[in-house]
Amino acid sequence: MKASRRTFLISSIGVASSLALSRQAFADAPKVAESDPTAQALGYKEDASKVDKAKFAKYAPGQDCGNCSFYQGKASDPYAPCPMFAGKQVAAKGWCSAYNKKA
Structure with missing residues (x-):
């Protein structure tokens, strides 16, 4: 025993x-740079308030990485991994077109 x-x-x-x-x-x-090819393809912005609303009509105020189902950190973490950007971290206050509201 x-x-x-x-x-x-x-x-x-x-x-x-x-x-x-x-x-x-x-x-x-590393943190995802907005110049990263994947970031550009997904329209990633480190600050969601700077999203081009004309280009990304899906964006709505209040959407950010911190409340996205893909964000792999706590909402209080300033940066955390995201499977959309393999091996890199996104800003909790960021946004991309893959946004999916956390349940």
């Missing part, structure tokens, strides 16, 4: 440290 408890504790510590390291890796990921 003690061996299984010890194994569980050692495994738990390993998982916790792996999660902490992966969170740090995301924090160190």
